[in-house]
Amino acid sequence: MYRLALLLFAAAVSMPAFADEVSVAVAANFTAPMKVIAAQFEKDTGHKVLASYGATGKFYAQIRNGAPFDILLAADDATPAKLDQESATAPNTRFTYAIGKLVLWSAQAGVVDAKGDVLKTGKFDHLAVANPKLAPYGLAAVETLQKLNLLTTWQAKFVTGENIGQTYQFVASGAASLGFVAMSQVYEGNKLKSGSAWMVPSHLYSPIRQDAVVLSRGGNKPAVAAFVTFLKGDAAKAIIRSYGYGL
The missing domain is CATH 3.40.190.10 (Periplasmic binding protein-like II)
Structure with missing residues (x-):
């Protein structure tokens, strides 16, 4: 005792x-x-x-x-x-x-190439982007498309998430074939967990x-x-x- x-x-x-x-x-x-x-x-x-x-x-x-x-x-x-x-x-x-680091990601392998050229070809139905008025990663995505002169081209294909978590779910579920997400959502130990991705160069968006x-x-x-x-x-x-x- x-x-x-x-x-x-x-x-x-x-x-x-x-x-x-x-x-x-x-x-x-x-x-x-x-x-x-x-x-x-x-x-x-x-x-x-x-x-x-x-x-x-x-x-x-x-x-x-x-x-x-x-x-x-x-x-x-x-x-x-x-x-x-x-x-x-x-x-x-x-x-x-x-x-944070921005990534263009698809849940499917081979959809997003290593240079992000899929954005130029337009071979996708929907592009998931977080609301740029609420989510800084969404603002970074819009800045990236502006720098690439593609914002006006693809804005009609946007599927807008309330936050980056919902944006990730749009892509993971297949509601959007690709989207801009946070690196932390799809990488672990600097290794892509699934699908295909392009690490967006940091000069394309504000830190x-x-x-x-x-x-x-x-x-x-x-x-x-x-x-x-x-x-x-x-x-x-x-x-x-x-x-x-x-x-």
Whole structure:
């Protein structure tokens, strides 16, 4: 009985004295790495991560309307900066956690060539693109087509996703034969998981700097500070890199 009591005491003191919850609004493109990061953070700290995934533009509107998020992991740097200017954040907490990469992808092998020339031939029925007004990856896709002088040509073939997660589903399900998605959705360890893809050259679109910021309601929470520290640490960085993001 004494030994059991010691074991229970050791287990108790190994966890934080005040385990808490962290509510995080996460850009849809960062879904896969966030799930891995959250699991490791919970294991290491005992804190619980409540993650919501969606379009950065929608999260902005929800936050301004009082949504109870502690942290925003955006798909851009403009939205966190805007929230800073509007005094909706904890001061001096904004930082870049990842740099996104755009990919033209088809769920079928041989559809998208290594140079993206399929965009010039037009041998596709529908082209999935995230809403450029809500999703930075959608804006990057539009910028790419503009640089290639193809936006007007193919706009009638657009299937528009509310966010990059829905855009991916359009392509994965076959509703669109190809589409612009985040590299993190279709690559793992720099290896394409399925289908065919063209890594869009970075000079064709504005850098997708993905910033994080602590929101006003999370400013005084130790669990929030712990999550930010973890996200900036080596373990999280290794996970982020493994999904094809730059740092």
